[in-house]
Amino acid sequence: MVQPVSTLNHPTLLESPQEWDLSTLYQGFDDPQLTGDLEQLQQTAIQFRDTFRDNIKDLTAEQIADCLKQLEAIAQQSGILYAFPALIFSADTRNTEAKQMQDKVLEALTSIENQLLFFDLELKNLDDARYAELEQSAVLQSYRHYFYNLSKFRPYKLSEAVEQTRNQDSLTGRQAFINLRSVHLGEQEYEPVSTPDGKSCSTEAELGALLFHPNAEVRYNAYGSVRSVMQQHNSLYGYILNSVAQDHKLENQMRGYDSTLHKQLLADEVSEPVFRAIMSGTRDRFDLWQRYYTLKGQALGQTIRTCDVYAPWDSQPVEPLPYKAGVETLLAAIADFDVNYARRAEEFFLKNWVDAKVRPGKRGGAFCWYIHGKHSCLLLSYTEDYNSLFTLAHEMGHGLHFAWISDRQSYFNSNPPMILAEIASTFNELLLLDYLLKQAGDNPALKKTLITRQLEDQLNLLFRQSTISRLELAMHDRATQGTFDHTFVNDQWMSLYHELCGDAVEVLPDHQYDWARIGHIYFKPYYCYQYTASNIVSLACYQKYLQVGKDFIPGYLELLSAGGSMDQVTALKQYVDVDLEDPATISAALKYVEGLLDQLQATL
Structure with missing residues (x-):
């Protein structure tokens, strides 16, 4: 096991x-402050509506700026109120009280959101000259990107009454189906699996960790x-997914979006040519995935199956890594990398902003939940292995990103576009990998484990995540023609995976059901290609860091601090000299992976 050489003191x-x-949010569901805040927020929203509805066209830029500050305060408090039951529910999806409180708050x-819908709608209804005047106003410069994003959606607005109905429908419509999946999945029991040393594993997190087992x-x-x-x-799960896709289709028809992809790319601040370049660029290099798993199969003396993709290269297990x-x-x-950066990370552990314990009923996967005005909370299930450590590094990257955003940005500028949002997380993993490789010293087995883990992580981000978005392309295209069921999704998923794996990986029959575990295809369409895009950008950033050293850090921290205050393509060029729209950036990421493969093959 690597012995850490830490410059930090963390006795607790x-x-x-x-x-x-x-407790930084509320003391419990019986905390009178929770009820009081919710009631006060409702009154504040009503008062705002009574004061400003039908008057936005007559307000000065200064008055508009004051309105935005009031709306930011409401949004921030709303975020705190919703986060509390949602976080408790995520930590234990069997907690009925948390689910009930989450529903009540939602x-x-x-x-409240319906009370305030008029503001954006009235802004969108301003004539072009008046809207442009507000965009250029000096007093509103800090909200310039907010106005830019608002303008993109002006052609797709609906009447206030219809917008309110859409919001209300979410309680029993699309969002309800998404919540149903989470509740149902959290209630499932899994057949226990025993290891040769007698350990029995029965939670989803523990079973996932066994995919790295040498047996x-x-x-x-x-x-x-x-x-x-x-x-x-x-x-x-097929019925739920179809219901979600059909709801997106209906919304597209109501608003006039060309497709669900069109709608999501607008929100993501990604042009369709960039999206298509990412999808085609990765599809053209499936040979990298196949080459790696062919090498792995030769080393293990077996054909790699989909259950073996994370198998260790050596039969001897790596020592456990205690929390x-x-x-x-x-x-x-x-x-x-930077001591101050590390001290901000240390705060998460010292103040217990991390939930890493393995428990039945705990939501699967991992996340960072940012609460503007407070702090981020990280959730994962730590299973004493390097995969868990890299997951922790990934989510901590998100937490640090939001910490820097909190220092600089108001609420409306605090949410970075998704490609920017994933940079710090992947960058953290690269920092951790380099550190571990240096600390491994003359331990070739551990070095090989780390290099192959990095390769597998890169292959997952570049190829599996983009394959998930290919499934969504097929799924949402089918939704435009009519409904689909689970068999359609099963068949599409298997077809896409056979194309990715070729002869290098045996796609087991059970893999056809694997898509149901991918929460993002329910929660937010086309989320996964952004992991691919962000990984490409993160690799470019990390290469810059290796080239220029500590001089890279100020620009990188400025990039993180920018949050959602500016266009992400501009921010990347301005702060770290990375061009997302240049095909060479995609090629460089793929060449990085090819270089790792060359290094690995040289050791075999």
């Missing part, structure tokens, strides 16, 4: 994975345990 860190302390916030039978059983649940409920050692290692890696 727990020896085992910690749980959240959410209903109240939807009502092929253990991997196969763990893979099958999770997918058998997906198979059992295949028709239900405290993992945290210290991560902090030391970040400190090598």
